[in-house]
Amino acid sequence: MNKVAVFGKPGSGKSTLSKALAQATGLPLHPLDSITYQPNGEPVSREMVAAAHEGILSSDRWIIDGLGPLGLFYQRLEAADTLVYIDLPYSTSYWFVTKRLLKGLFVKPEGWPKSSSVLKGTLASYKVLRMCPQFWNEAFDAKLTALASNKTLYRIKSVAELKRFVGEMKGK
Template sequence: MRIAIIGNAGSGKSTLAVKLSRQLDIPVCEIDKLLWQEGWVPAPRVFYEEAHNSVIRDDNWIIEGLGMLETIDQRIDRANHVIFCDFPLWQHFWLLAERQLKWAHGTLELPPGGQKKMPPTQALFETVWRVDRDWMPTIRGLVSDARQSKSVQIIASFEELENFEFVRE
């Protein structure tokens, strides 16, 4: 089974991936661990692409995150199931603000990419805004196209995320 969990930052992808991993006994790959080196330094593109390709070749995985836009379609194509966290932009900002506060207070359980250093809040919010504006129309199209051949579940709010049940089709 191959599950791609896709969505902008702050949509609960990591938490959902860990939950599903425990339920289904499938390993999780967090794209941020491939994309970033310590201190939020971008990994060399060739490293990211080789690692990404290696993971999607496997038969059992949960991959959560966006990574590079150019590789999202490869993940969706290889997945059996796609879970798309497509919240309104304000909910991403809300959840990210909560995450930043937990990080600042040392109570964050799952730091993105296993990073030790909290990303600058302004840069994080700007990135989320740009992803929403520039990437999400393309991603929505990819997810819509995937509905023709695979199981797709869309989570459109924090409430839906909290009540999410994985459906095998």
């Protein structure tokens, strides 16, 4: 495990899992939000994102969590030796996004751009969640299965599995 792509719907626990994985393995963590957004929450140009992404992919060891532009996402899946797909039910993702908003009123969420609005980010997460069935579907599953033929794939489908995986990573 040297190049790890962690991905899933908004509010699925990617940041929490990625942080535990980075601590357990010593791999450098690159949250995609920190590449695609400025500290104030404004988007970074596609060119700058692509250049930063390419720089990370060309290194020997990394964890990248998030989705981002689809072309870069598929490059990341190709380059990774380990894929961690957090595939929680939609109701759970909606709850986690809402919970993140409520907690975010008091403490900035993990991995959140420093000066960005938690409310604005939450509304964007709800919007993305509504659009997710267009992407996270049988066609994506078929692509993922083909991509994962020579990689390690972890597919986490419940909160219990997510907690167990994070606990195992913290225990390493």
